[in-house]
Amino acid sequence: MEILTYMEKYDYEQLVVCQDKESGLKAFICIHDTTLGPALGGTRMWTYKSEEAAMEDALRLARGMTYKNAAAGLNLGGGKTVIMGDPRRDKSEELFRAFGRYIQGLNGRYITAEDVGTTVEDMDLIHEETDYVTGISPAFGSSGNPSPITAYGVYKGMKASAKVAFGSDSLEGKTIAVQGVGNVAYSMCEFLHEEGANLIVTDINKEAVQRAVEAFGAKAVDPDDIYSVDCDIFAPCALGAIINDDTLPQLKAKVIAGSANNQLREDNHGDIVFEKGIVYAPDYVINAGGVINVADELLGYNRERAMKKVEGLYDNLMKIYDISKEQNIPTYKAADHLVEQRIAKLKNARSTFLQNGQSIISRR
Ligand SMILES: NC(=O)c1ccc[n+]([C@@H]2O[C@H](COP(=O)([O-])OP(=O)(O)OC[C@H]3O[C@@H](n4cnc5c(N)ncnc54)[C@H](O)[C@@H]3O)[C@@H](O)[C@H]2O)c1
């Protein structure tokens, strides 16, 4: 990968490479765009096949956060970190504290939180070294684990998508195929089960599958079989790029609505989804609940205010579905246009000089 060429193509601001031999930290912090405010995005810890794969993931995820934060109406830019390592084996106090010092060195340009492979406890360790971290323990006045709030937002967004596809937003009796039953998807399944949906689940972690089978009477299938099951809604809640040339011909669902980031391998897969008449909830719109919740901490956390915004994801998606219908364009394009317009307009509106270049958040 020609890294600077790639960064120029998609307008990236900064890529920070973190290496600390003593703690074993190997990480990439990527800041995509800070037009709207400091870059907020989670930290993923994962066993990447190569340094290049980790760096590419950080870049793709950071850009996704710019779009997510802008679409959710937040005054925040987009960034993300990936730490190379096995979250079950390689975590330590010194690793997260070393990482916290790298974040502190960015002096507020980047603020982190949880993502795949990291927890509230990890954020607390980062917090030992920097204030630029959210999703820490509620004892610090924080909002805690964002996953259940993300799950609630996805549930609401799934209802909006069902309304468009089936004429009613009730999920009672609907069959929903869930890929990955980790932190977000388990909470999401609680809402779906309560509403009377039938669940089909898969995960590469057998214990996660078992937990969902026992709690929700879910039917379990092997990871490769989840795409072809008979279902109304496919909910991708594991990793990205799962809507692609191999999986699309297998899908029977009328709706794709899940929490995973970067679900479309390439944009053209969003075009194919549209041509097939599948209602696709753009990932960064439907899964914004967690970031909305942690972002509220920057204003002094108020759960009621945050939840009101998360409820609004239903309407945010409806707006995108309306634009998609009116303009006959795929939903991912409708969402991208809205975001790009917001950023362009605000770039202009925020171009006047301010003493010390203060941002709204730093004034609170
Ligand atoms: N946690 C949040 O608040 C949040 C917010 C927005 C988006 N997301 C996104 O939602 C997704 C899930 O996040 P999470 O926090 O629940 O992570 P998690 O690690 O708790 O859950 C992911 C699950 O997917 C499983 N998995 C991985 N690869 C798989 C595969 N090929 N087939 C089946 N299962 C597989 C894992 O074993 C794990 O159980 C991620 O893409 C994440 O970026 C999370």
Ligand SMILES: CC(C)C[C@H](N)C(=O)O
């Ligand atoms: C800020 C975090 C809650 C970010 C979350 N992992 C996301 O992808 O939205």
